[in-house]
Amino acid sequence: xxxxxxxxxxxxxxxxxxxxxxxxxxxxxxxxxxxxxxxxxxxxxxxxxxxxxxxxxxxxxxxxxxxxxxxxxxxxxxxxxxxxxxxxxxxxxxxxxxxxxxxxxxxxxxxxxxxxxxxxxxxxxxxxxxxxxxxxxxxxxxxxxxxxxxxxxxxxxxxxxxxxxxxxxxxxxxxxxxxxxxxxxxxxxxxxxxxxxxxxxxx
Amino acid sequence: xxxxxxxxxxxxxxxxxxxxxxxxxxxxxxxxxxxxxxxxxxxxxxxxxxxxxxxxxxxxxxxxxxxxxxxxxxxxxxxxxxxxxxxxxxxxxxxxxxxxxxxxxxxxxxxxxxxxxxxxxxxxxxxxxxxxxxxxxxxxxxxxxxxxxxxxxxxxxxxxxxxxxxxxxxxxxxxxxxxxxxxxxxxxxxxxxxxxxxxxxxx
Numbered sequence: 001x002x003x004x005x006x007x008x009x010x011x012x013x014x015x016x017x018x019x020x021x022x023x024x025x026x027x028x029x030x031x032x033x034x035x036x037x038x039x040x041x042x043x044x045x046x047x048x049x050x051x052x053x054x055x056x057x058x059x060x061x062x063x064x065x066x067x068x069x070x071x072x073x074x075x076x077x078x079x080x081x082x083x084x085x086x087x088x089x090x091x092x093x094x095x096x097x098x099x100x101x102x103x104x105x106x107x108x109x110x111x112x113x114x115x116x117x118x119x120x121x122x123x124x125x126x127x128x129x130x131x132x133x134x135x136x137x138x139x140x141x142x143x144x145x146x147x148x149x150x151x152x153x154x155x156x157x158x159x160x161x162x163x164x165x166x167x168x169x170x171x172x173x174x175x176x177x178x179x180x181x182x183x184x185x186x187x188x189x190x191x192x193x194x195x196x197x198x199x200x201x202x203x
Numbered sequence: 204x205x206x207x208x209x210x211x212x213x214x215x216x217x218x219x220x221x222x223x224x225x226x227x228x229x230x231x232x233x234x235x236x237x238x239x240x241x242x243x244x245x246x247x248x249x250x251x252x253x254x255x256x257x258x259x260x261x262x263x264x265x266x267x268x269x270x271x272x273x274x275x276x277x278x279x280x281x282x283x284x285x286x287x288x289x290x291x292x293x294x295x296x297x298x299x300x301x302x303x304x305x306x307x308x309x310x311x312x313x314x315x316x317x318x319x320x321x322x323x324x325x326x327x328x329x330x331x332x333x334x335x336x337x338x339x340x341x342x343x344x345x346x347x348x349x350x351x352x353x354x355x356x357x358x359x360x361x362x363x364x365x366x367x368x369x370x371x372x373x374x375x376x377x378x379x380x381x382x383x384x385x386x387x388x389x390x391x392x393x394x395x396x397x398x399x400x401x402x403x404x405x406x
Binding site for chain 2: 049050051052058059061063065066068072073075076171172173174184186187189190192193196199203
């Protein structure tokens with residue numbers, strides 16, 4: 001199989017539609033011999049730049065629709081979903097931990113990322129709390145103390161900040177946002193178009 | 204076949220995603236023995252209420268993505284699309300004329316509506332100009348002078364204003380927005396979910 005560029009998957013752990021896409025993107029990419037680069041960011045700086053806000057904090061009828069659509073879209077895809085009691089959540093620990101695993105335990109980074117999403121959107125966990133993130137990482141064999149120090153250290157803070165800045169430069173205006181071969185796909189509902197794009201090399 | 208409620212299809216003629224849904228909704232509804240009530244509104248008052256704006260007037264990277272996504276979504280669906288040179292457009296004449304046809308030439312109202320969409324999104328017409336709307340109506344056998352007087356008269360102005368107010372009361376926050384049996388579907392990309400909803404009576 002010829003060498004192909006990876007899919008860049010930009011997301012915030014607190015984004016329900018990012019969770020829905022996260023559950024599908026590895027299977028899709030592998031069908032086309034592609035890798036996925038998981039690029040967690042924080043939507044806070046993105047919303048500041050775009051003048052937007054989390055869906056559930058927008059115009060009340062739109063917020064109410066969003067809550068209904070999160071759950072309905074999950075049922076449509078056959079995925080479990082439970083609206084977190086605490087929502088949206090600050091996900092900097094999960095994001096930084098993801099980058100740490102990518103560099104220090106690469107084979108466990110994606111299973112860890114999926115477990116973070118499931119903790120929040122299936123098991124109603126408080127993913128904003130550092131112990132929750134450490135607990136998930138520990139299940140994947142990561143030492144809690146080493147990770148705790150790392151995600152509170154300057155290097156990973158800078159790493160995450162740089163990722164957010166890179167996302168803004170690339171034009172990421174929300175999540176999930178997939179970039180492949182220069183083409184952008186925004187939203188879990190663009191997966192069918194992404195699939196056809198990968199099949200046909202553009203359409 | 205048992206009596207079923209119609210699909211309420213709320214839209215603005217200036218909305219590209221409304222055009223994409225308009226081209227599909229009658230075939231979908233008829234498969235399930237449903238009628239479609241075409242409910243043109245103006246998104247201006249909706250955006251005022253929601254604090255939003257047309258996609259192409261938002262944060263530049265989001266606007267650029269929207270332009271690309273309009274055309275790509277059309278190709279994905281096998282529908283013709285040409286971004287109008289003048290966009291967005293004021294569509295009050297087309298909207299009022301639709302309500303006039305629904306009351307005075309009911310069998311031609313939906314073909315007229317589809318032709319308005321195609322004039323704007325395929326043939327780059329200036330749908331904001333009254334003569335364009337009259338020309339389209341004339342092709343469907345409507346007298347230009349009668350329609351010209353009607354769409355500039357108080358009754359149809361009030362009719363359209365009432366439709367916009369009703370939409371806001373129902374929670375419509377954008378277009379296209381389909382309401383069926385109390386369930387809302389926002390966006391042309393929710394058509395697969397709408398389809399499953401009609402198939403299964405909810406999911």
